Amino acid sequence: MESRTRARTAVAAMSLAGLAAASFAGWGGAASASAESLHAGEHSRHVLLISIDGMHQSDLDWYISQHPGSTLAELTHHGSEYVNAVTSNPSDSDPGGTALMTGGNPKTTGVFYDVEYSHTVDEAGSACTPGKAATGGDVIYDSPDDALPAVPDFLNAANGAFPSFDENGSLYPAGVDKNPAAIMNLKFDPKSSLNPATFPVDPATCKPITPWDYLGDNTIFQVIHKAGLRTAWSDKHEVYASFNGPGSNGQSIDDLFSPEIDSQAVMPNGVPYPQDDDWAHIDAATKQYDGYKVQAVVNELDGLDHSGKTKVGVPAILGMNFQTVSVAQKIKSTPTTLIKNADGSYTTSAPQAGGYQRVNGKLVPGPVLSSALDYVDTQLDRVVSTIHKEGLTGKTTIVLTAKHGQSPQDPAKLVTVKDGPIIDAINAAWAQTHPSNTKLIVAGTDDDLWQSYLSDNSQTADDFVKAHLWSHTAQGINAAGATVTVEHSGLSQVWAGKDAASFFGVAVDNGHYPDVFGEVQEGVVYSGPTKLAEHGGMNTGDRHVLMVVDGPGVPAQVTSTPVETTQVAPTILATLGLDPSSLTAVQKEGTRVLPGIAGSRHDR
Structure with missing residues (x-):
């Protein structure tokens, strides 16, 4: 220490x-x-x-x-x-x-x-047969x-x-x-x-x-x-x-x-x-x-x-x-x-x-x-x-x-990018060669990282999404309100399929981790131009937080040893x-x- x-x-x-x-x-x-x-x-x-x-x-x-x-x-x-x-x-x-x-x-x-x-899991409210995949x-x-x-909105229900x-x-x-x-x-x-009724359903029990x-x-x-x-x-x-x-x-x-x-x-x-x-x-x-x-x-x-x-x-x-x-x-x-x-x-x-x-x-x-x-x-x-x-x-x-x-943290680095057009483009490109599957990306939350869950979670589909994200640009708005172009869909690194599983340290068939996972370029937030920042990502601003412990028997010290919030x-x-x-x-x-x-x- x-x-x-x-x-x-x-x-x-x-x-x-x-x-x-x-x-x-x-x-x-x-x-x-x-x-x-x-x-x-x-x-x-x-x-x-x-x-x-x-x-x-x-x-x-x-x-x-x-x-x-x-x-x-x-x-x-x-x-x-x-x-x-x-x-x-x-x-x-x-x-x-x-x-x-x-x-x-x-x-x-x-x-x-x-x-x-x-x-x-099965979708909330969906039909379910106990024991079915x-x-x-x-x-x-x-x-x-x-x-x-x-x-209803207390000021105006129409809102x-x-x-x-x-x-x-x-x-x-x-x-x-x-x-x-x-x-x-x-x-x-x-x-x-x-x-x-809003909870995901256990396919083994249908509960x-x-x-x-x-x-x-x-x-x-x-x-x-x-x-x-x-x-x-x-x-x-x-x-x-x-x-x-x-x-x-x-x-x-x-x-x-x-x-x-x-x-x-x-x-x-x-x-x-x-x-x-x-x-x-x-x-x-x-x-x-x-x-x-x-x-x-x-x-x-x-x-x-x-x-x-x-x-x-x-x-x-x-x-x-x-x-x-x-x-x-x-x-x-x-x-x-x-x-x-x-x-x-x-x-x-x-x-x-x-x-x-x-x-x-x-x-x-x-x-x-x-x-x-x-x-x-x-x-x-x-x-x-x-x-x-x-x-x-x-x-x-x-x-x-x-x-x-x-x-x-630095507003000069902010670029807000709408992720919807990126997702739509990926789904449309996939559908050109897979006409029976027009929605490859079925879920995901992006904030200031990228997560995609796929209807086809084969390595081929995972690699397709990764390649599209990496090879395309995206339009964003900087802090001054000007339109800018970001490379690689705003990402600095992308993991797909088995590489995503390896990143998280889980088995490929784990089922919970995002099929495609990406780290954004610092400053990129997938949002409309209303936010200054967001949380959820992997950059220093997302993860470097305070940690102070004070109480009986706790020494007065400043410790530079790297620690994680899991240690709490x-x-x-x-x-x-x-x-x-x-x-x-x-x-x-x-x-x-x-x-x-x-x-x-x-x-x-």
Whole structure:
């Protein structure tokens, strides 16, 4: 392990909240415990896992340099910072989230993307004969799986529909949200919160495959729950009930709180945001949305359930994901602040520029992203202060990381390319010699990588798609709005068939991996010209994320050893005194505990 011990800096003044200095002083004392004491058996009773989706290591470096007295700075200085941490590959919300919870990559979890396809299943709702060979089908565990996936636009029904904020329709009649704060009463029910008719079908049984049973590996929630300890998690979609793990019946997370981020954004007084969009496309709304999940975590640290109503005890594992930074990185222009007027109504601040900008030749967060980082830091201070108030400082380990990064960071490199014309051209070219198959590419999600699933998944068909992608140009739009041409359909590398299987480390007949998989040229995003960046790809901006661990027995160090976000899962178990090898992905992949964190019996 290459590392250097970083001198701790005293808090010069009270920062953010009044309890900050006291809480950090307590944390410093806990962090000063020697590695030997942890090796001798010292463990945390609680682990707080927080994914700041989209946050790069470079964002952390910049923020600390600008805000040396911030919560992020103090957690980093008192704990172990891993400056060469990378996400799963691909780096989307899934498999990124599943990597954190299992310790596994797609080759063992079977989760290659949040919207994917598998040759081993039948399409949702299709006719099925038990035991008949699979016909292939979409595996889309996303907001369409909600029990209420289509609620008319509250401002103008002619504009279409959104999924319901409460997903299962248990809080708002017909999904009509007139009191978003009531979302704190949302409860997950594995039997009614989702719509099984949207799930892919198991051809052996002709039964829908639940999100948790699709996983190929067990999860930290299963191991911790089996040990008789309480578990909790908050996230952006209810389908992240998948983190319960296979065979769990959706019940290994004792307290799952996942209001739907794709629902229509509604201000605290029940009036929809005038931008008429979801929570993930208005940064002021995203902050409001993340605030509900922060409140859930605070309630849980107070020993209550996420609603704050029932005394249940502090979970052994709890946490959430922040969306605010990710949204700020992607949206070209958006308001940052929700303003309450004297009459109780609300307005938003004027839109500002999202993403990054150059200042004195250096690429730094722009106004929206800077505001988003401030917001996250303030909320982290609130959480840390609660930990201190409840006397949990010497018993709790905090893990900060991200499911994914975002690319490109440099707006000058952005080229948005519509993938539809590329797919149509490939299908048309194939049909010229295969007139009975006019749709070779049947599924795929591209974002800032390329994935294609084929109706004919022979090596010949795979090579055909690869050759077309590589030999053709595509039209795109750069950050200045000018039309540009990109070579190789915007790709820098393509794997097809057996080479794609080899890339992921799976057998050719695995059935889950994309038949054709491609890495984009840095800056290429398959989208209309509305985004500044996207996640899911393989470039540095997609995968190089923050990783900070702070808690009792954790040394104050900066570690340059390359690590992966898959290492979070075994580290959490070891920190709680549980066996990391209880995770099947740890057994299969040899995933190691993060260096310097846990006792010698696990840190080998």
